[in-house]
Amino acid sequence: MTVSTAIARLNAADPDFARHLDHLLSWESVSDEAVNQRVLDIIKAVRERGDAALVEFTQRFDGVEASCIDDLILGRERLELALTRITDEQRAALEKAADRVRMYHERQKQDSWQYTEADGTVLGQKVTPLDRAGLYVPGGKASYPSSVLMNAIPAKVAGVTEVVMVVPTPRGEVNELVLAAACIAGVDRVFTVGGAQAVAALAYGTESVPQVDKIVGPGNIYVATAKRHVFGQVGIDMIAGPSEILVVCDGQTDPDWIAMDLFSQAEHDEDAQAILVSPDADFLDRVAASISKLLPTMERAEIIEKSVNGRGALIQVRDMQQAIEVANRIAPEHLELSVADPQAWLPYIRHAGAIFMGRHTSEALGDYCAGPNHVLPTSGTARFSSPLGVYDFQKRSSIIYCSEQGASELGRTASVLARGESLTAHARSAEYRILSQEKGN
The missing domain is CATH 3.40.50.1980 (Nitrogenase molybdenum iron protein domain)
Structure with missing residues (x-):
């Protein structure tokens, strides 16, 4: 050569x-019209036919002999078996890497907070983990157990209840290191499906694949295009x-x-x-x-x-x-x-x-x-984006509690601003809570 x-x-x-x-x-990651239309057709089929479409696409695109969706599900015991099939050196390396990734991300956890003003008004922020996250993992030659650790561990540290992993197994090729990494990282469910069909299943759910709140993980042009299309239905990490x-x-x-x-x-x-x-x-x-x-x-x-x-x-x-x-x-x-x-x-x-x-x-x-995450912004997007982290698997809700006095005082300010915007119902809603002695002032 x-x-x-x-x-x-x-x-x-x-x-x-x-x-x-x-x-x-x-x-530019530009999907041509053919790729875009093919992805849209796949998403539509999965939404309409669920598990049956997943089985059909997995047979067609990955060459996997699957007669039903059960053939595409790996249980926890299969992940634990993978730990015994890799070498002791590989297992030790995975566990050490996982420990370091977990230790680093533990420091990113955000807690809820509140403060009370003089009149008794309470303001704050409630931090809540996502219920369920979906992790896309490339299969075949492009198998990255490190990516499993980097995506699943922050989700678990954040407190995500269930992490669902999808990984294609072209021609039935199973990567034991990937499954071992999933076991160590605490992945809860694994489906051996890939491509746009896997993204669609995670976004909309099927009879067997649960609908998730956010999809993370790298993939090819079909995966990236599908993530673009389902964004809004679910959150995504980035288009890398x-x-x-x-x-x-x-x-x-x-x-x-x-x-x-x-x-x-x-x-x-x-x-x-x-x-x-x-x-x-x-x-x-x-x-x-x-x-x-x-x-x-x-x-x-x-x-x-x-x-x-x-x-x-x-x-x-x-x-x-x-x-x-x-x-x-x-x-x-x-x-x-x-x-x-x-x-x-x-x-x-x-x-x-x-x-x-x-x-x-x-x-x-x-x-x-x-220890830090290797899922990073590319193509100049580091100007406004950050590495994947625990914060990507947490939501923040504002907390507002007004005492009677606080509602009265804030109501006067809200009234002026709402009427300035010609939103009378907003104004009157706030005005109802203004104390009578203040209304007369």
Whole structure:
């Protein structure tokens, strides 16, 4: 196999740098009309025919011999069996990762709160977990037990009563690591269905698949399109784009380390994006040489090659300050600050899904076992979005209790504003509660 790299080189000093950067970053998850219509047809069929449609689509798309929905349900005992089928080393790694993820997310839990004003009025917020969450897990070759941990554990920490997992098993291929992860993470029910049909089942419910309140987890274009269509019927986590990494380096890290960090995201798929920003031109040359040297040694060399050549870049900047400016402009999913004193630059980072601090902190640690969630905003959405967390599985309800005196006082203010909006019923509703002595003032 012959692989070669021709990774783009950009310089922030060039007058057309902004245009080139915009072109490099451009990516749209656009479903063509055929995909969109197919998804709509699948959703309609599942809503109308429930379990029967799920069985039919699973037979057709996944090549699974299933005669009824019972053939597509895995009980808790099957998940526990998976724990015995993986190696002791794999089980220990899953359990350690799960413990770290759980410990981190425990700190995100929000509690209800209230305060009482002088007149007895009580205001506050009630925090309540979702009743049921749905977790989509890719199947077949794209099997990620780490994704099970990252999605299910925050839901359980939040107090979600039931976590329902859907995972396709193409041609009957069952990934024992995924099922073991589901067992460790506390997943309650598993259905071996996938695609748009699984999303539709979670959103609307069938005779066997319970309707959920929110759907989380990654998937292909059909899954992403289905999530778009059912949003509003249920909540969703996000519509994720390709994985991406941005490394900001002062030129002092081993170039082989940096090259491999770039590969760690490029190997996901051809559309993944890996970018290095540095003020040291010689260092960029050394990393380019490392990329060429190490690429032939990679199992997924062809995917990495297409990703690096198609969407990757080595960007030279004036200094570290400009490197941070470029990082904020890109708003990456993963940001590595591979510098001598990352803490000094942290206050200047405004937009990033996750920030990996220092030369020894590879992004891969965050994918598996560091503790923070690896479900992160992509495609620049870190400008306004956050990592998946416990808060995504909790709702907040406002609490308002007015004493007689408080209702009277607030009623006067509400009356003025409501009449200013010509909403007379609003005004009179508030005015009924104004105490008589205040009405006369």
